[in-house]
Amino acid sequence: MCGIGVFVNCEPDDRTIKALKNRGPDFYHQETFNVVGQSVTVVATVLSHQGEGIISQPIVTDDFIFLWNGEVYDHPRYQPQEGGDTNWFFDNVGSQITGENATGIEIMKEIRGEFAFCTINRKTGEISFGRDRLGRRSLLLYSFENKFILASSSSGYHFIELPADGLYSFNLKMMDKLKRHPFAANTKVDGHMLDEFLFSNLNENMLAIEGIKDGKLHSLPVENVQGSLTSDLWNFEQNFDGSCTNDWLPELEIVFKKAVERRVKLRKGSVGVLFSGGLDCSLVVAQVLEIFEGQRELATTVYLYSVAFGDNEEKCEKCPDRITAVAAFQEITEAHPTADLILVKENISKQELQKTRDERIKHLISPRISVLDDSIGSALYFAAHSEVGSDCRLLLSGLGADELFCGYSCHRRVHDREGLDALGLEVQTHIERIAERNCGRDDRVISDSGREYRMPFLDLDLISFSSSIPIPARCDLTKPRGEGEKMLLRQLAYKKGLKTISSFEKRAIQFGSRIVKMEDKKVKGNDICANLQK
Ligand SMILES: Nc1ncnc2c1ncn2[C@@H]1O[C@H](COP(=O)(O)OP(=O)(O)OP(=O)(O)O)[C@@H](O)[C@H]1O
Numbered sequence: 210m211c212g213i214g215v216f217v218n219c220e221p222d223d224r225t226i227k228a229l230k231n232r233g234p235d236f237y238h239q240e241t242f243n244v245v246g247q248s249v250t251v252v253a254t255v256l257s258h259q260g261e262g263i264i265s266q267p268i269v270t271d272d273f274i275f276l277w278n279g280e281v282y283d284h285p286r287y288q289p290q291e292g293g294d295t296n297w298f299f300d301n302v303g304s305q306i307t308g309e310n311a312t313g314i315e316i317m318k319e320i321r322g323e324f325a326f327c328t329i330n331r332k333t334g335e336i337s338f339g340r341d342r343l344g345r346r347s348l349l350l351y352s353f354e355n356k357f358i359l360a361s362s363s364s365g366y367h368f369i370e371l372p373a374d375g376l377y378s379f380n381l382k383m384m385d386k387l388k389r390h391p392f393a394a395n396t397k398v399d400g401h402m403l404d405e406f407l408f409s410n411l412n413e414n415m416l417a418i419e420g421i422k423d424g425k426l427h428s429l430p431v432e433n434v435q436g437s438l439t440s441d442l443w444n445f446e447q448n449f450d451g452s453c454t455n456d457w458l459p460e461l462e463i464v465f466k467k468a469v470e471r472r473v474k475l476r477k478g479s480v481g482v483l484f485s486g487g488l489d490c491s492l493v494v495a496q497v498l499e500i501f502e503g504q505r506e507l508a509t510t511v512y513l514y515s516v517a518f519g520d521n522e523e524k525c526e527k528c529p530d531r532i533t534a535v536a537a538f539q540e541i542t543e544a545h546p547t548a549d550l551i552l553v554k555e556n557i558s559k560q561e562l563q564k565t566r567d568e569r570i571k572h573l574i575s576p577r578i579s580v581l582d583d584s585i586g587s588a589l590y591f592a593a594h595s596e597v598g599s600d601c602r603l604l605l606s607g608l609g610a611d612e613l614f615c616g617y618s619c620h621r622r623v624h625d626r627e628g629l630d631a632l633g634l635e636v637q638t639h640i641e642r643i644a645e646r647n648c649g650r651d652d653r654v655i656s657d658s659g660r661e662y663r664m665p666f667l668d669l670d671l672i673s674f675s676s677s678i679p680i681p682a683r684c685d686l687t688k689p690r691g692e693g694e695k696m697l698l699r700q701l702a703y704k705k706g707l708k709t710i711s712s713f714e715k716r717a718i719q720f721g722s723r724i725v726k727m728e729d730k731k732v733k734g735n736d737i738c739a740n741l742q743k
Pocket residue numbers: 482483484485486487488489490491514515516517530531588592605606607608611616713714715716717718721722
């Protein structure tokens with residue numbers, strides 16, 4: 210994982226550099242180039258997980274500048290090599306992505322892994338960039354007059370999150386419009402396929418939506434390149450079939466194991482899991498431990514980071530997520546008595562929350578601004594930034610399980626009111642908008658810890674396989690909570706010896722961690738968050 214930044218006709222401010230350095234504590238480089246008459250400053254920081262030593266960035270040739278933030282776990286042409294995925298990527302893809310040349314993009318589509326990238330053609334001034342189909346790595350965009358910025362993490366500008374709706378290119382000679390190679394999609398997602406991006410020049414009150422009308426606006430038109438980017442790996446089409454005669458569990462077990470294995474194999478340092486004690490993250494922990502038992506050379510300590518909000522230890526211990534974390538830790542330990550497992554309790558007071566939010570969190574959450582962004586972003590920030598486990602450089606979470614296996618209360622609502630077909634569409638929508646709802650924000654707040662964030666349930670093979678399972682085999686929403694939603698995952702947990710955990714009810718992070726209760730807010734999740742605007 211890395212921090213990448215490209216600053217055309219402007220220089221990065223200190224806060225942006227610090228944010229990028231936090232993401233990549235192993236290496237930092239900043240250099241300014243003249244590209245087709247424009248000043249282009251690139252910043253690259255690295256958190257190394259692949260290859261011998263540390264692979265520096267950016268990769269610069271006479272023709273190209275290439276910045277890569279992500280992991281290639283698997284690709285038909287990829288063999289993990291000495292130079293890691295950065296060098297491989299450059300050899301195979303970077304030199305081929307030039308504007309409308311689709312070859313590079315064709316290779317990119319087959320990457321199993323998460324990424325954001327940027328390639329600058331020094332001869333033509335064509336700059337190509339994008340996030341993977343699920344937006345698992347953040348990339349922010351800002352443009353004003355002749356200034357153009359891309360950065361993994363935020364600063365004092367009015368950035369927008371680059372939508373994960375396609376791969377983009379922009380010509381630094383013309384600076385007139387963006388081109389989008391759109392990803393194929395089955396649902397309409399807010400903020401996707403816009404035909405222009407709007408930016409403001411206001412700098413001081415960066416989160417004040419109201420303020421924009423007083424500042425100048427800059428608009429960049431976006432033009433779609435004909436034909437959309439499709440790939441079997443990116444096919445999230447849901448199986449609406451009502452009949453479910455197969456036993457899906459054995460294959461799910463294999464696909465889930467592979468998804469976790471990919472993510473714990475290519476790494477340096479030990480492993481942590483963001484741990485609520487809920488079904489999803491517990492399954493991830495159990496799978497990691499099984500893999501470690503089978504492949505001792507991969508095994509390390511596994512830290513389980515549990516965050517709870519309250520003004521003293523007693524209150525934190527009563528948080529629903531802390532209660533389940535303690536219970537789940539015990540059950541997992543009983544199932545894996547030889548595992549080197551440490552439960553790390555992060556107790557956060559209101560004072561600490563407010564101070565850290567003002568100093569750090571709100572900048573990382575930016576440009577997201579809702580109450581939900583604040584609650585989830587802050588909880589994940591504290592879980593990820595624990596000082597315990599200084600050798601832990603990788604964090605896993607259970608994100609994605611609810612989307613695929615119908616864990617949310619809205620799934621139940623849609624099912625009860627509109628039936629199975631509508632539920633299938635709801636599942637599809639949840640997956641296609643996860644970049645905007647979760648992934649960008651979560652990547653920024655978590656990766657700021659200098660630990661890389663990976664989500665096994667958002668593995669492309671796992672999504673593809675799960676999507677092929679008829680909805681009634683994934684959940685049975687005629688059954689009560691704690692039983693019907695994520696039914697197939699509950700069976701998997703039971704099979705893995707997590708009997709109590711398999712019947713835990715789903716609980717949203719903002720309630721389970723009690724961050725909402727501590728702040729005593731009478732606001733709705735989608736409201737603009739006053740705390741982020743201060
Ligand atoms: N209090 C917490 N402390 C640390 N990490 C958390 C906490 N709450 C949630 N997370 C992380 O966020 C992920 C998503 O949360 P979510 O509530 O959807 O899943 P879960 O708690 O694992 O399972 P369930 O959805 O069944 O409750 C979790 O899998 C976990 O990795």
